[in-house]
Amino acid sequence: MSSSVRAVATRGMRPLRVGATPVPHAEILDFVREPLADCGIDLQIEIFESFEEPNELLAAGRLHANFFQYLPFLDDFNRRTGNALVPVVPVHIEPFGLYSATIADLEAIPEFAEVALPSDPVNVDRSLVMLDELGLISCPRRGLATVTDIAANPRRLIFKEFASWTLGGVREDFDVVFLFGNQAMEWGVDTGTALHCDRANAAYAEYLVARPDNADGFVVRALAEALNCESTRDFIDATYAGQVLAAF
Structure with a gap:
């Protein structure tokens, strides 16, 4: 423990x-x-x-x-x-956001970009719903979504799941990383720098x-x-x- x-x-x-x-x-x-x-x-x-x-x-x-x-x-x-x-x-x-150390905005996310997302079912679903709403993937919802439910992935994004509390430590290793608000604060990341952020939900x-x-x-x-x-x-x-x- x-x-x-x-x-x-x-x-x-x-x-x-x-x-x-x-x-x-x-x-x-x-x-x-x-x-x-x-x-x-x-x-x-x-x-x-x-x-x-x-x-x-x-x-x-x-x-x-x-x-x-x-x-x-x-x-x-x-x-x-x-x-x-x-x-x-x-x-x-807390805000939940999509961050990158190398990419300036959503439109600049390239093909085959590597995306780190939380591995627990609820937050995998939350991440995929956000990407779907942003038009980066298409992922119909039938309960909690998983990466296997992705129906369209035009940029051929590559997904890697991590234990939620470890995401802050892999920011530099991936093109795009999902971070919870508490993690962003712990790692000194301003949530205003997110490529996209879900706030006040x-x-x-x-x-x-x-x-x-x-x-x-x-x-x-x-x-x-x-x-x-x-x-x-x-x-x-x-x-x-x-x-x-x-x-x-």
Whole structure:
């Protein structure tokens, strides 16, 4: 397991262990740590680089909640694993974009360009839908699309799938790379440089997620309220300068 824990040693407080990806999720959680402490809650943030472990550990009862995903990803996890993790509140929306270190615009994407995209089913589908909408491929949708569903590929693009959290590290090795907003920020990539970017899409709001047995419990509801308060909105607006938008 690749993770680290941000916690403050406390006594007599109720622990709240939350799995999160580093940017901006853990940073937003850090912001609400103090108001939660005022409510007697010790927020412990466990940081993950992967997108599978936070759900697996939440389902196993080793986390009280997690904060890293949008609803299509959560729905797919529940469907594949038979779990019933539940969304609690939406917190923010990140851009999802198509980037290149060598190509200036979409029209300049050449034949046989190599394209790196995320490998999990939900984000393969999201990537292919974007390429279809941009007219770079034709990919009819019958559920979650895969590269085998591509019906027309006039530029004969070559697709390579990578674990989602590794995409930032292959930017220089491919003509075109899909990046999530948090990855772009972690790697110092301005989302304004994207060849194309999906912004403010409420269907991909990032949610605080819990289990059915604790979603309405005191500590999770207190976190939900802290994440959806006006001061958190102001923090998101000021810290991320439009690259991340509040979803509440």
